Amino acid sequence: METVNDLNPMQREAALHTEGPLLVLAGAGSGKTGTMTHRIAHLIKDKGVDPYNIFAVTFTNKAAAEMRDRVETLVGEGVRMWILTFHAACLRILRKHADLIGYRTDFTIYDPADQKVVAKNCVRELGLDEKRYSPAYVLSVIGKCKERGKTAADFEAEPSGTMQHDSLAEIYRLYEETLKGNNAMDFGDLIMRTVFLLERHPEALAEYTRRFRYIMVDEYQDTDPMQYRFIRLLAGGYGNICVVGDDDQCIYEWRGADITNILNFERDFPGAKVIKLEQNYRSNANILGGANSVIANNAGRKGKALWTEREGGDKIIFERTYDEREEGRYVAREIERCVGDGYSYRDIAVLYRTNAQSRAFEEAFSVARVPYRVLGGVRYYDRKEIKDMLAYMRLVQNQSDDLALVRVINEPRRGVGEKSLAKVRAYADASGQSLFEAFSDEDALMSLSARARAAVISMELAIRRYSDGDHNIQEIYDGLMTDTGYVAALEEQNTVEAERRVENLLEFKSVIMEYEESEPGITLSEFMEKIALISDIDNHDREEDAVALMTLHSAKGLEFPVVFMPGMEDGLFPSGRAIEESGRIDEERRLCYVGMTRAKERLYMIRAQERTLYGRRDMTMESRFLREIDREYLEGAEKIGSDTTDYFHGAMGGGDGFASAEVFRPFDLIGGIRKEVARAHKREDGGGMSGGAPFAAGDKVRHNTFGDGVVLESDGSVVTVMFGSVGKKRLAAGIAPMEKI
DNA sequence: TGACATATCATAATC
DNA sequence: TGATATGTCA
Numbered sequence: 001m002e003t004v005n006d007l008n009p010m011q012r013e014a015a016l017h018t019e020g021p022l023l024v025l026a027g028a029g030s031g032k033t034g035t036m037t038h039r040i041a042h043l044i045k046d047k048g049v050d051p052y053n054i055f056a057v058t059f060t061n062k063a064a065a066e067m068r069d070r071v072e073t074l075v076g077e078g079v080r081m082w083i084l085t086f087h088a089a090c091l092r093i094l095r096k097h098a099d100l101i102g103y104r105t106d107f108t109i110y111d112p113a114d115q116k117v118v119a120k121n122c123v124r125e126l127g128l129d130e131k132r133y134s135p136a137y138v139l140s141v142i143g144k145c146k147e148r149g150k151t152a153a154d155f156e157a158e159p160s161g162t163m164q165h166d167s168l169a170e171i172y173r174l175y176e177e178t179l180k181g182n183n184a185m186d187f188g189d190l191i192m193r194t195v196f197l198l199e200r201h202p203e204a205l206a207e208y209t210r211r212f213r214y215i216m217v218d219e220y221q222d223t224d225p226m227q228y229r230f231i232r233l234l235a236g237g238y239g240n241i242c243v244v245g246d247d248d249q250c251i252y253e254w255r256g257a258d259i260t261n262i263l264n265f266e267r268d269f270p271g272a273k274v275i276k277l278e279q280n281y282r283s284n285a286n287i288l289g290g291a292n293s294v295i296a297n298n299a300g301r302k303g304k305a306l307w308t309e310r311e312g313g314d315k316i317i318f319e320r321t322y323d324e325r326e327e328g329r330y331v332a333r334e335i336e337r338c339v340g341d342g343y344s345y346r347d348i349a350v351l352y353r354t355n356a357q358s359r360a361f362e363e364a365f366s367v368a369r370v371p372y373r374v375l376g377g378v379r380y381y382d383r384k385e386i387k388d389m390l391a392y393m394r395l396v397q398n399q400s401d402d403l404a405l406v407r408v409i410n411e412p413r414r415g416v417g418e419k420s421l422a423k424v425r426a427y428a429d430a431s432g433q434s435l436f437e438a439f440s441d442e443d444a445l446m447s448l449s450a451r452a453r454a455a456v457i458s459m460e461l462a463i464r465r466y467s468d469g470d471h472n473i474q475e476i477y478d479g480l481m482t483d484t485g486y487v488a489a490l491e492e493q494n495t496v497e498a499e500r501r502v503e504n505l506l507e508f509k510s511v512i513m514e515y516e517e518s519e520p521g522i523t524l525s526e527f528m529e530k531i532a533l534i535s536d537i538d539n540h541d542r543e544e545d546a547v548a549l550m551t552l553h554s555a556k557g558l559e560f561p562v563v564f565m566p567g568m569e570d571g572l573f574p575s576g577r578a579i580e581e582s583g584r585i586d587e588e589r590r591l592c593y594v595g596m597t598r599a600k601e602r603l604y605m606i607r608a609q610e611r612t613l614y615g616r617r618d619m620t621m622e623s624r625f626l627r628e629i630d631r632e633y634l635e636g637a638e639k640i641g642s643d644t645t646d647y648f649h650g651a652m653g654g655g656d657g658f659a660s661a662e663v664f665r666p667f668d669l670i671g672g673i674r675k676e677v678a679r680a681h682k683r684e685d686g687g688g689m690s691g692g693a694p695f696a697a698g699d700k701v702r703h704n705t706f707g708d709g710v711v712l713e714s715d716g717s718v719v720t721v722m723f724g725s726v727g728k729k730r731l732a733a734g735i736a737p738m739e740k741i
Numbered sequence: 742t743g744a745c746a747t748a749t750c751a752t753a754a755t756c
Numbered sequence: 757t758g759a760t761a762t763g764t765c766a
Contacts, residue, residue, distance in 0.1 A: 061756080085755085085756060086755095086756075087755085131749095187755085222755085251753080254754095255753080255754065353753075355753085356751090359757095415742090417742060418742090532756085551752090551753060553752090553755095554754080554755095575752055577752070578752085612757070613751095614750085614757065614758095615758080616757085
């Protein structure tokens with residue numbers, strides 16, 4: 001798409017409609033991003049608008065980066081335009097006007113792990129029941145408040161009278177005091193405090209309303225009340241606000257998204273133009289028809305009917321399996337079939353409702369030698385060693401950050417335990433100093449042992465050494481790694497685990513080098529900011545030929561030629577909680593719709609008749625969503641809705657109600673798959689031969705203590721094995737008492 | 742202070 | 757089931 005003329009009539013209308021409020025209802029696969037980027041290009045190239053006057057907001061860094069890329073392709077390099085996530089945009093505003101709301105401009109951003117520590121401390125300090133006020137619960141309450149702009153004072157003032165409410169109010173207040181005292185903000189603050197700032201300081205607001213003549217919001221259905229207020233404030237200037245979204249893809253209500261924002265757009269922005277993008281360029285007619293028939297069961301929709309010019313294509317395949325293990329084997333087998341048909345592994349995705357479901361697929365894929373990668377899970381920046389080093393860097397940047405200090409004061413071990421810390425903390429509180437200051441105070445240090453004292457002093461010297469502003473980030477990072485003794489301590493451990501941590505630290509160094517190369521002269525603060533807002537180095541786009549395993553939620557915005565949706569069972573999908581609490585099925589249904597519309601050519605939906613969930617093995621009920629799919633789009637429809645008695649018989653121990661023969665062959669399948677795969681696949685096994693013990697991914701092994709397992713990964717010296725008894729374990733090949741079976 | 746045993750709890754996850 | 761958090765012991 002080089003020019004607007006390549007857009008379809010509706011897309012073109014959206015791209016050319018630039019003045020006044022505009023709601024673009026963009027169905028799945030309707031060319032949303034192309035439309036938006038052309039709209040921006042049109043503003044700049046045809047209407048002569050200075051990019052400086054345009055503001056586009058997204059939810060994820062990935063979406064922002066993609067939009068920037070595509071706009072730059074259309075209008076040329078280096079567009080000085082705000083294409084930012086909500087948080088990045090708010091942060092930019094806050095940094096500039098921090099003083100207006102009583103913050104120093106160098107405030108730190110607390111991530112959920114930091115928040116958890118603070119919440120825990122608050123509850124403890126207030127002497128409240130730590131079970132009843134778990135960090136997760138406390139933070140969800142505080143988070144919900146912040147999404148709606150409810151301050152600690154507001155919350156406290158609410159008439160409620162219950163002890164619970166009073167305690168929460170106390171916690172919230174202390175939490176806020178702690179953050180403020182540490183010159184820190186959490187993610188919720190970034191939005192809420194920006195809104196407060198703009199509402200209370202018209203002169204600051206005017207700066208932005210004057211600047212932003214055109215505003216665009218991506219994924220509008222996901223906005224929460226504070227984000228909505230933020231947008232409204234900015235649109236209060238020129239009123240040229242274009243929001244793009246799809247009410248049918250609102251799947252984040254549980255984290256604050258308010259679907260009424262998109263449903264009420266026309267009411268909130270009078271004179272709004274509404275354009276529906278309903279032509280789908282992604283899925284075949286059967287997949288689309290099936291998805292449409294499911295979503296049609298939701299009430300209160302804006303009402304879109306996706307259509308496609310493509311006719312026919314594969315029907316949606318439904319299969320019923322005996323349990324989750326057979327489900328895994330079935331999917332592995334079908335994947336090989338797709339590969340035989342010419343698909344690559346990277347064309348295929350398995351989308352499940354809960355992360356726990358990945359296990360059965362990991363096992364089955366390892367046995368069948370299907371290359372895969374699990375997306376989501378442990379984030380790079382969540383790794384302990386990275387967080388530790390970042391805490392040191394935070395201290396270099398902001399020595400009032402008590403949280404960072406607590407994190408690393410005894411990391412590596414300096415002999416400063418709970419007791420010593422408590423003493424110094426008391427001293428700091430009494431003298432009104434930060435912990436870092438207290439730890440450099442001679443009087444306070446006297447409460448430590450001589451050895452601890454020396455270690456702490458040397459750590460402080462290191463931090464002060466790099467706070468002088470004369471070092472670049474690489475020097476700071478390198479210096480801290482050695483001068484704090486962090487890496488030395490890891491190396492002393494001499495374990496596989498520690499070795500991997502050191503490798504991660506070195507990998508992080510290369511991240512720093514890349515940043516400094518692409519942005520020469522970048523300061524520590526700027527760097528820390530980037531890190532705080534980018535939770536992961538984008539590992540999804542790596543061109544690895546492997547099947548993608550991920551949750552339905554993280555699949556939003558992606559597409560794959562072949563999609564598997566396993567676990568189509570009531571209680572799992574829709575989730576048990578959604579079934580219990582009325583009114584929550586709609587969102588699950590939207591999630592189902594999102595999943596189905598990820599598929600371009602082939603879509604499989606699978607249900608296991610038995611499943612182990614939370615250690616309990618139970619008969620399952622088929623997902624209600626399956627019955628909502630029009631049968632004309634389905635292959636295997638006869639297996640739906642016909643087994644009410646089947647699992648009844650099954651539950652009675654009869655085992656004879658199962659109509660399908662496949663269902664009852666869970667055991668002979670494994671051999672079948674093996675042979676099939678061995679034939680289809682002459683791939684090498686990751687080179688696990690060097691250490692003498694030739695373990696390769698997919699091997700079945702027996703360990704003296706852990707019992708039987710399957711090798712997931714092997715790099716020669718380290719073998720990762722999934723054991724039935726103890727789960728995933730990393731073992732040293734050649735040393736571990738383990739053999740192939 | 743650190744290693745081990747026991748208790749607990751359980752969707753999804755952006756920034 | 758299985759990860760994680762807490763408590764107990766040396």
